[in-house]
Amino acid sequence: MNAKSWLDYIGGMVTVRVKGPYPEKVINLALSRGIYLMGVNRRGEDISFSLRTSGLEPLRSIVDNLEYGMDVESKQGWPFLKRILQRRWALALGGILFVVALYVLSSFIWYLGVVGSRHVAPEMILQSAARYGLYDGVNKMGLDTKAVEDGILKDIPRLSYVEVDIKGIRGTIKVVEKILPDDLVIKGPAHVVARKGGIIEDFFVLTGEAQVEKGQIVGKGQILISGVIKPPPEQISPEPEEPKLVKAEGSVRARVWYEGYGEYPLEQEVWVPTGRSKWGVSLSTPWGTFGSKRQASGFTRARCQKKAWVIDSPWGKLGFTRTSWNEIQVKTKHYSEKEAVEKAKEVALNNLKRALKNTERVYDTRVRVVSAPSDSLIRIKASAEVLEDIGVQQPMSLDLTEHPQAQDWVGQDDSAFAPDAARDAY
Amino acid sequence: MSKKKNEPEKLDWVLADLLELPKDLVLDLPRITIVGQRELALENHKGIIEYGTEQIKINLARGYLEIDGEALELKFIMQDELSIVGKINALRFVD
Numbered sequence: 001m002n003a004k005s006w007l008d009y010i011g012g013m014v015t016v017r018v019k020g021p022y023p024e025k026v027i028n029l030a031l032s033r034g035i036y037l038m039g040v041n042r043r044g045e046d047i048s049f050s051l052r053t054s055g056l057e058p059l060r061s062i063v064d065n066l067e068y069g070m071d072v073e074s075k076q077g078w079p080f081l082k083r084i085l086q087r088r089w090a091l092a093l094g095g096i097l098f099v100v101a102l103y104v105l106s107s108f109i110w111y112l113g114v115v116g117s118r119h120v121a122p123e124m125i126l127q128s129a130a131r132y133g134l135y136d137g138v139n140k141m142g143l144d145t146k147a148v149e150d151g152i153l154k155d156i157p158r159l160s161y162v163e164v165d166i167k168g169i170r171g172t173i174k175v176v177e178k179i180l181p182d183d184l185v186i187k188g189p190a191h192v193v194a195r196k197g198g199i200i201e202d203f204f205v206l207t208g209e210a211q212v213e214k215g216q217i218v219g220k221g222q223i224l225i226s227g228v229i230k231p232p233p234e235q236i237s238p239e240p241e242e243p244k245l246v247k248a249e250g251s252v253r254a255r256v257w258y259e260g261y262g263e264y265p266l267e268q269e270v271w272v273p274t275g276r277s278k279w280g281v282s283l284s285t286p287w288g289t290f291g292s293k294r295q296a297s298g299f300t301r302a303r304c305q306k307k308a309w310v311i312d313s314p315w316g317k318l319g320f321t322r323t324s325w326n327e328i329q330v331k332t333k334h335y336s337e338k339e340a341v342e343k344a345k346e347v348a349l350n351n352l353k354r355a356l357k358n359t360e361r362v363y364d365t366r367v368r369v370v371s372a373p374s375d376s377l378i379r380i381k382a383s384a385e386v387l388e389d390i391g392v393q394q395p396m397s398l399d400l401t402e403h404p405q406a407q408d409w410v411g412q413d414d415s416a417f418a419p420d421a422a423r424d425a426y
Numbered sequence: 427m428s429k430k431k432n433e434p435e436k437l438d439w440v441l442a443d444l445l446e447l448p449k450d451l452v453l454d455l456p457r458i459t460i461v462g463q464r465e466l467a468l469e470n471h472k473g474i475i476e477y478g479t480e481q482i483k484i485n486l487a488r489g490y491l492e493i494d495g496e497a498l499e500l501k502f503i504m505q506d507e508l509s510i511v512g513k514i515n516a517l518r519f520v521d
């Protein structure tokens with residue numbers, strides 16, 4: 001709509017139909033009186049055109065003088081709309097209230113979310129944002145997003161970048177986390193020790209001295225590859241050579257055992273719905289909750305389900321809640337021993353599978369019942385024999401009295417042993 | 427008679443030419459703008475003589491203008507300006 005159309009709309013427009021032997025005469029007389037005509041159409045013998053409401057009375061007098069006929073076909077524009085609204089003032093008031101409410105409600109942030117967090121919990125970021133004035137239902141007019149961004153960065157050191165993006169009624173906190181090393185890097189001398197007990201299947205040493213043999217049983221924490229390289233005993237050097245401390249590296253694969261436990265009762269009490277149910281609706285307002293408060297009267301036990309349509313308005317919670325109660329009753333379910341064994345076995349194998357996630361190869365799986373015949377439930381233990389690398393690097397103790405020869409050696413070759421770095425590794 | 431009537435007009439024309447004045451104002455002549463075959467704007471008219479969808483006759487200071495076409499419609503008309511839309515086939519000045 002251009003400016004002229006707006007003026008026409010505000011002034012009001014009427015479309016008339018002039019009936020007479022020579023309607024062109026009406027056009028010419030209207031022009032002589034300065035009446036502006038638009039959309040002049042010939043309709044058989046008649047002519048229809050639009051004009052501003054201010055020109056309607058002069059036109060009527062022209063038509064009357066000529067003894068022609070004139071019908072008003074349609075009326076458009078604000079003066080006519082105003083008359084309708086004056087008759088229906090409640091409609092006008094409703095429209096104004098709607099616009100005002102829309103404006104007021106759209107000046108708040110109703111939805112707030114966090115994007116980009118991987119290790120830091122979004123709740124933690126939201127809590128921090130709330131501390132600096134950004135939370136669900138806050139008025140965005142007085143919000144200082146820069147202060148919120150700086151505040152979150154100060155509160156959560158794990159974050160390296162924070163951006164608060166507000167679009168309409170939705171706020172998004174975009175974060176980028178710092179990339180930290182997952183584990184401490186061992187820089188000093190270290191042994192390779194057993195993560196768990198097992199029977200050594202094979203091994204190879206990259207650095208260090210092997211302390212185990214194939215087929216040997218090892219326990220948790222036992223040194224598999226030593227970081228202390230002792231000098232060969234048959235050396236014929238006049239001065240004995242001191243042992244070297246290195247960071248032991250290598251792979252030690254062993255057969256280890258995993259267990260999974262599962263149990264299942266022979267008799268079980270289950271809650272089953274009887275089919276009877278009740279429901280009610282309540283209205284939640286900032287001034288209280290109104291409506292159905294009917295409890296599940298007459299039901300021995302019921303399962304309650306609530307479905308809420310509630311929004312956080314600036315004045316508090318506002319919405320509806322539908323509550324339904326379904327009556328339930330207890331029933332005892334009996335299982336045969338075979339059924340209970342199957343169920344317990346399933347649980348035990350699932351637990352075992354969960355424990356076996358990083359293993360290389362499964363050699364053997366066994367399932368055995370461990371419950372007594374008098375027990376009211378079936379207990380199952382599932383075990384698996386698997387092959388896996390059990391070696392893990394462990395920084396060496398800095399107690400140099402254990403290796404007195406190394407005392408002199410420290411400081412001679414920094415590339416092999418850096419005491420500060422080793423201390424850091426602890 | 428007509429020769430005598432045309433003499434002052436000829437003089438006006440020469441004067442307007444000499445003084446470089448706009449002839450449509452000095453001589454009360456119509457100014458016509460046509461956009462393709464679809465729209466015609468006319469300034470300095472003297473009213474409508476006949477209005478139909480296939481022919482429109484517009485009164486001018488001297489004679490009238492006959493517009494032939496199809497689905498012709500007066501888009502708007504003011505005291506000295508009008509606009510016609512539709513398919514315009516021919517324009518004819520009639521003394």
